[in-house]
Amino acid sequence: MDDSSLTADDIGEYAERARLDPDRFDPEEQAAAMETQDTLVARLDGLDMPTAPDREYWDPDGDDDPNAAFLSRCDIQRTDEGLLAGLTVAVKDNIAVAGLPMTCGSPLFADHVPAEDATTVDRLLDAGGRIVGKANMDEFALGGDAATMRFRLARNPNDPDHQPGGSSAGSGVAVADGLADVALGSDTGGSVRFPASFCGVVGLKPSRGLVPLTGFVQFSKVNDEIGILADTVEHVARTLAAIAGPDPKDAATVGSSPEAYVDVVAGIDAGAAETLTVGVPEELFGGARAVDETVRAAIDALAAAGATVREVSIPDFEYAVPAWWAIAMTEAAAYVEANGNDYWQPSVTDPAFTAAVEAAFAERTDELGDYPAEAFLYGQHLLAEGEEYYARAQRARELVTAGVDDALDGVDVLAGPTTPMVAPAWEGENYLADSTLDEAVRTTGPFNLTGHPAVSVPCGSDDGLPVGLQFIGRRGADASALRAAAIWEAVDR
Incomplete structure (x- = not known):
């Protein structure tokens, strides 16, 4: 200086x-x-700063990875014992794996190599997981059309002409294509649950503050969570058990209390439906007719297996998406303006990444894609002209959170469509266009805002494209949401 x-x-x-x-x-x-x-x-x-370990990585092979699940490949394993022994793992490219590029899906960071593993990555390796690559993603985890896939266009394994779901697109593709048993993604407004629903795999957004975010490029302190995609509910539960819990480097996790996730889902059979009470909020329906019908048929199947099903309502739900958007965009703009420093909470930040953000935005913003550029611009508008709305949004968040808690009173979980549509085609459809953004995230974004856990499981298809069924649990009761998902898996066998 x-x-x-x-x-x-x-x-x-x-x-x-x-x-x-x-x-x-x-x-x-x-x-x-x-x-x-x-x-x-x-x-x-x-201060002595860490240096990146010498880890081998290589470019993905189009023949072995035809739907562009990965941005780089590797083979990293610390032990062959633990909860994740025998499981292969993909890691979204906004979560640090030391010694490998962490691009955040953007040319701005094509050369950035973190020196330390994210806490979640460290815990994966301690638990016996074998990391096989960095998963493809939309630029800065903002997207929904082909233009935001800056390096490789990820395609839906069920139909390559359709989208796999953003922004954790590669994480969903890797699991659906059998290239990884488990994948880490991130979820700000549905970015784990969209690819889970569109690709036909299981996807969990955990409760706020349960999974450490150290080493993750966190745009929104309120809405961001590291989530899990996997081929089965059991593998999601195992991964959550491995990565959840307090991290001294992440103040948001202080006081978090992991549950016995593996025990809760182990050995579940269809008979367990008799112990399940499901609330069905009308507010989560009203999207594509075929999606609504498929999800209601799945809920009817749970009822036929013995589950108690009740119609419920979420008070003040109409404020959810406006509040989610105001908070997410304000916090994203503040994060970029602060060069990746988390001023909002006492957590450990990587100085090298801060320097990389500063240099990238000072020298090469012409390389930034249009969609994130427009999002950051609107965020600056909110910072300059509309900070009152950030305060209003926080009040709305309290109302919506209380509304979801009210809907959960007397039931184990809420259930509804994960997404209001099946995977759109790459050509001619953009589910995050201005006219459709609020509708697209209407069933996912609210639970980022409120911090409730939400898990998506496949429940059928429409014209060959998967439909997702979403279970929402009480805050901190991720085990209840996973148990409901495991019961559905057993009923659907």
């Missing part, structure tokens, strides 16, 4: 950014004071 060239204009600019009168400061006096204070701060330059 070198402030020897600070000018009166610099001091004036800092004052204006702090919304202070520049005339109250003597520029020479402030420049000298800042230089002295920077000498103190610069002692931090003496």
Whole structure:
């Protein structure tokens, strides 16, 4: 840090950014004071920083990975014992695997290589998981059309002409194509559950604060979670058991209490439906008719197997998506403006990534795709003109959270469609266009806002494309949501 060239204009600019009168400061006096204070701060330059391990990786082979599940391939295993022994794992490319590129799906970070594993990755390896690649994703986890897949266009294994679901597209494809048993994704408004629903696999967004986010590129403190996609509910449960729980580097996880996820789903048979009470909120329906009918048929099958099914309602649900959008966009813009620093909570940030963000946005923003650029622009609009709406959105979040809690009163889980549509075609359909965004995330985004766990399981198809059934549990009761999903798997066998 070198402030020897600070000018009166610099001091004036800092004052204006702090919304202070520049005339109250003597520029020479402030420049000298800042230089002295920077000498103190610069002692931090003496910290030893980690260096990236030497891990081998290579480009994906189109013949072995025809639907573009991966951005890079690897073969990393620490032990062959543990909860995940024998399971292969894909990791979304906004979660750090030390020594491998972490692009966040963007050319801006094509050369960024983290020096430390994300906490979730470290825990996967400790549990015996074998990491086989970094999964493809939409740029900056923002997308829904071909233009946001900047390196490889991921395709739906059920029909390559259709979308696999964003933004954890590669994670869903890797599991659906049998290239990985388990995949980590991230979910800000449905980005684990969309690919789970569209590709026909299981996908969990856990309760807020249950899974550590250290080493993950977290845009929204309220809405972001690292989630899990897998071929079975049991494999999701095993992975959650391996990665959940407090992390001293992530203050948001303080006080989290993992449950016995594996025990809860082990040995479940269809008879367990008699112990399940399901609430069905009308607010989650009203999308594509075929999706609604398929999901209602699945709920009827649960009832026929002995489950108790009740119609319920979620009060104040109409505020969910506006509040979700206002919070997500404001926080994303603030994150980029702060060069990837999480000022909002006392957590450990990677200085190398902060430097990479600063350099990328200072020098190469022309490489940023249109959709994330427009999202960041709107976020800046909210920061500059609409911060009142961030405060209003937080009040709305409390209302919607209370509404979901109210709907869960007296039932084990809520159930409804995961997504209001099946996978759109790549050509001619964009489910995240301005006119359809609020409808697309209407069944997923609200539960990021409220922090409730939500799991998607396949429950049928429409014209050969999978339909997802979503179970929502109480906050912190991820085991209940997984148990309901396991019961559905048993009933559907």
